[in-house]
Amino acid sequence: MMDFFDNHNKLFGAAFLLFLVLTVFVALVPAVSNEKNNAPLPGFEPLNDDAAKGKALYVANGCVACHTQQVRNVDMDKMWGKRPGIAADYASNERTDLWRNTATLMGTERTGPDLTSIGTRLPGKEWNLIHLFNPRIVVKESIMPAYPWLFELKKEPSENDVVVIVPGKYTSQEGTWVAKKEALQLVAYLQSLKQTELPGGAMQDFLYKKEIKKELNTDTETKNVNAGPDGSALYATHCQACHQAHGEGLKGAFPALKGSEIVLNENPELMLNIIINGYDARQEFGIMPAVGKNAGLKPDEIAAIMNHERTSWENNAKKVTGEQVKKLMDVINQLPN
Structure with a gap:
């Protein structure tokens, strides 16, 4: 037995074999099972080409560090979606490529608002572009960084340019700001983020609902406020x-x-x-x-x-x-x- 611990080839070989076994049973088998047992909801709409490129920009610019895409099953998350998130919401996501698995961008920290249904809450292209150029223009308290490199300053915009209205106090340069294709692609991805309705209009209640306050009336009976x-x-x-x-x-x-x-x-x-x-x-x-x-x-x-x-x-x-x-x-x- 001591020979096993003294022999580094046997020791590291056994450790590596154990690692492979654990990887198979802890990671691969559950992943294959999830793919087999879950499918996208019937009303799901896949990303178009611009939105898919926008998703890559979302990852590249670190948006996932501050924004989640998961509506938790608690009453306080009602503002982010009509229902709690379920496995089917993420079943259609695929790996970015062989080396990167950024398919599901659920996030781990909600420094900024959850984006699960941002395409429903704030679908306007104009607002999203202004917000990307400088979030403080539309949300004064925002701590989100600005992304001015997604825009270009032009003296004379062309007919096909998407103009971004920037108030004078937020730009010191003369000219007109227009959105680059990267900005439009990122906005296309944000606009695509919408919760798919459950089949047949089914509803799913949130847990831990707030209690409805009650008060006594003149007959000392209780009634809901x-x-x-x-x-x-x-x-x-x-x-x-x-x-x-x-x-x-x-x-x-x-x-x-x-x-x-x-x-x-x-x-x-x-x-x-x-x-x-x-x-x-x-x-x-x-x-x-x-x-x-x-x-x-x-x-x-x-x-x-x-x-x-x-x-x-x-x-x-x-x-x-x-x-x-x-x-x-x-x-x-x-x-x-």
Whole structure:
């Protein structure tokens, strides 16, 4: 027995053999089993060529170090996705190449927001490009680094160039900033990140739900406090990135909601239509995505957002109810596109 420990060939040979056995049973066998037992969801859409190249840029620029792509099965992760992540969400991912396995970018640290459904929450190309150029333009508190090398300064942009509106205080050079193909590819990847719906519209509840507060009424019986959806929180999740916390938007990029004629209009139909279907009617602003449709917002949630916008930042328009919104949604959905 002592001869075994004294013989380095036998000792290291046995250790290497043990390592191979453990690799097979701890890594390879489970991996093969997972591939066999999991498949992409029926509604899954594979990455197109630009998005695939954007994924490689996402890896190369270290985005995975600060952003996760995993909605955990806890109530606090509801803001990142409609449901907890499941194995099928990652079943379609393949190795980058023979030497690199960067297929699943779940991440380990959430220094920045989770990106599982960023393509639904913030699908607009304009916002994503401005955010990449300098995150502080749209999120003042952001600690994310800027990526100006993904853009080019031109005196005269061509017709095919994608112009990025950069406020004067964020650039000291004269000219117009345009997005390079790498920036557009990275944005294409971010826009592709959307949770696939479960078959048949099935829902999956989050664990550890917050308890609903209760209070005693005059008859000393208990009743649930139903204040409805939090318009401020919904606005922060779906609207604030563009229109800003102060509702003043970003000059030349995203319109202000403070004092907006559309927001203050006594008839809320146009405002509702914009939230549901998006807006592309002004050349001076970027295209607004269909927030309501993309996020699958319910009538009472949309009403909460509208009421927050109609009563904040010195706005004083009349509030709407979830029932009003539902009736208007039925009318809007019947209109021709």
